[in-house]
Amino acid sequence: MTEKHRKYYLLDTNILLHEPLAFLNFDEHNVIIPMVVLEELDNIKDRHKDVSREARVAIRSLENALKDATPEEILAGVPLARVQGNHQAEGRLAIYPDYQLKQTDSALNLSENDHRIIQAALELQKSKNGEKVVLVTKDINMRLKAKGAGVKCVEDYRTDQLIDDIRFLSKGFAEIEGDFWSHVGEVTSVQEGRETFHEVDQKVLPTVFRNQYVIDEEEQFAGKVVAYDGNYVRLHDIGFERMMSYRAWGIQPKNIYQAMALNALLDPTIDLVILTGPAGSGKTLLALAAALEMVIEQKLYEKIIVTRNTPEIAESIGYLPGTEEEKMAPWLAAITDSLEVLHKNDESMESSLNYIMNKANIQFKSLNFMRGRSIQNAIVILDESQNLTASQLKTIITRCGTGTKIICSGNLAQIDSYYLTAVTSGLTYIVERFKDYPGSATINLNGVVRSNLAQYAEENL
Incomplete structure (x- = not known):
């Protein structure tokens, strides 16, 4: 492809946090990194956040790609073909000096980093003489602002998107x-x-x-x-009636979808079970009931580890009082609610819950502190996994060692992240990646069984 027909992709910071080597995934096209993106990576790299690692990897990777280039070459673009590794990048990588931008009469306030990136895209759009300049960001609101400001081509980063429509x-x-x-x-x-x-x-x-x-x-x-x-x-x-007669910790399936889920959950040869479906379909309750059955009754595993990603507003749980388990309690209320449902008929529910927590060795852990661990002989319940990226899910799945089963559950209609949609969620990614893996099973739990009110709300709101 001639230089004239190559596109220019301007990357936002969240692209490199989502995938630190993303700049190598644009084939023959040119990649431009605004200076403000490097500043944001520098600010993030030393924070006690899960994304700090991605920021450090991105900085090291960019330094490796540009280390032998002169300042003039970096501004003009350095050939990516010389970067070592398994990639097909044949374009150029350049750093755009957006600090030279001056405030214009536009509504963009250049003191805001997002606005500097958008203004950089606008300036490139003018200077490239009709060649296609594409701003790539996972921030939905920034895509809207960029289009409103006059950026002609704005895209999400879709290299890790395996399907185009969630219906498939x-x-x-x-x-x-x-x-x-x-x-x-x-x-x-x-x-x-x-x-x-x-x-x-x-x-x-x-x-x-x-x-x-x-x-x-x-x-x-x-x-x-x-x-x-x-x-x-x-x-x-297996047989329809046989599947409907499954029991786990006193719980029986209310429909065939829950029956299929219990079959997968109770099968020790299946190491990864992915449960999707609407709120109230029984994902968390079934996962917890099966985990208790296999740990306490069948003694197939030694402990239960429950984890989920904390909301972006509180990625660091340090400000909360108490131990790690106590800090995680507000984010894992769905698990404690399910425990109460399983023991609501006990004479002393509080005593039963304390006994079960100790007997099953139930541990509440933050996903942000799972990196580097090796989990053995445990059941890991990863709740609300629709809010995770593919790399975050890879982090937790690769922690699972011998004799460990992981249960990922999530509702793709309840994504809270600014940067994810149903088709770019890590949950969607692993469903597609693992759908033919012999040690995994996926079940979409059709139907809301929580209550008639919940079912009506799911269908009509």
């Missing part, structure tokens, strides 16, 4: 119309101990993944995909 996200199960067996021609069935397996033509299930559940509308079949080879699909016939 894997649900973890296939629901067959009518009676499942009416769609099946030839079938080979085998009995292995108490379990029955069927091999059916893959035309019956054209889109298939391992550990994908298969149910039908007439409640005649409920099974799980255990293998496939392009011609045939091997199904474990």
Whole structure:
């Protein structure tokens, strides 16, 4: 591609915090980093925040790319092809001296960093003689302000986006119309101990993944995909009634979706269970009930670690009093609420909760302090994971060592982050990345079971 047809991508700070090596992901196009972005990275790198690591990595990576260049070359653009590593970047990387910008009659106040970046995009738009200049930011409000200020091309960073529409996200199960067996021609069935397996033509299930559940509308079949080879699909016939009879810590499924979730949660061969669905569908309650069952009754694991990302307004939990568990309590009220539901009929609920907390060794941890740990023989419940990026989820999943099961739950309709949408959420990313991994299962819990009021609100508000 000629230099004339290459685009210029101007990166906001949050892009490098989201992915420190993002500047290498624009193929043959040129990348420009405003000086104010370097200032913001410098301010963030020493803070006690989870993103401080990303800021340090981004600074080191930029320094590595520009270390042998002269000041004139850095302003003009340094070839990215010379940067070592696994990438296909063939454009140039430049630093834009936005400190030279002067206040104009526009509404942009250049004392604000976001406005300096937007003004830099406007100046580049003028100076590049009609060549395409794109401002890339994950801040939705900044995208709106940039367009209002006259920036012609403003985009989100989508390199880690695996789907374009949340409607195409894997649900973890296939629901067959009518009676499942009416769609099946030839079938080979085998009995292995108490379990029955069927091999059916893959035309019956054209889109298939391992550990994908298969149910039908007439409640005649409920099974799980255990293998496939392009011609045939091997199904474990679990049985509709059998799945609906599962129990975990006194909890029984209220619908087939919860039954599939319990099957995955109670299966020790599945190391990662991803639960998605609306508020009130039972994600947290099922995860906690299954965890207590496997730790206390079955003794398959030694402890339960509950964690979630703290809101951006309080990324540092240090200002709260008490131990780490006590500091995390306000953010993990959903877990304590679920514990109360599980023991509401006990003679002394408070005594029961204290006993269970000690017996199951339940620990509340902040995600911001999980980096560097190695978690062994535990169940990790990661609540509200829709607010996490792919790199943050990678941080926690890679902490899981031998004999550890992780349960990620979240509602993609309740994203609180300024920088994430349903299609760019880390939860969406891992659903797609792990949907065919033999040690994982995804269940979308259709239907609100919390109350009639909650269900009506979910459907109508």
